[in-house]
Amino acid sequence: MTDFKRISAEQAHTLREQGAxxxxxxxxxxxxxxxxxxxxxxxxxxxAGFIADTEPSQPVIVVCYHGNSSQNAAAYLASQGFTDVYSLDGGFEAWRGHYPxxxxxG
Known part of the structure; x- marks a missing residue:
């Protein structure tokens, strides 16, 4: 099953602090x-390197501009065996709005 979760910037912030x-x-x-x-x-x-080098059970949060493209990428990672995948709703713009x-x- 290619399942991922959509999460808010606040939820992503918490997950990042927990090691995502x-x-x-x-x-x-x-x-x-x-x-x-x-x-x-x-x-x-x-x-390919990311998939090979990352533990499939580690939480992964996918970020794009506004939260649309990240859903496809998150679904792809889930289809590759990642079990804890998230797409950031609102993307980078939402994050920057909450946590500038x-x-x-760089």
Whole structure:
């Protein structure tokens, strides 16, 4: 079953504090401009390595611009055996609205 959960920025913040991995699927230039502190950039080039190197039971939160594309990526990760996958509703924009001091550049 390819199941994931949609969560709010507040729920994602709590999960991150508990050790969830944040993956940002926005384009590299946008990610470099600003992203959630500690997030990993994930794209077609790094996807296979991420899947191979990440424990499938570790919570993973997928972030995009506004929370739409992340749902497809979260479903894909779930189909690859990840059992605790989340899509951030509202995406990076929602996070930045709630936690502007917890973003970084580079």
């Amino acid at each position: 991995v944040l993956v940002d699927i926005r384009d590299p230039q946008t990610f470099a401009g600003s992203h959630i502190s500690g997030a990993r950039h994930l794209d077609n080039h790094s996807l 001091n917890e973003t970084e550049q």
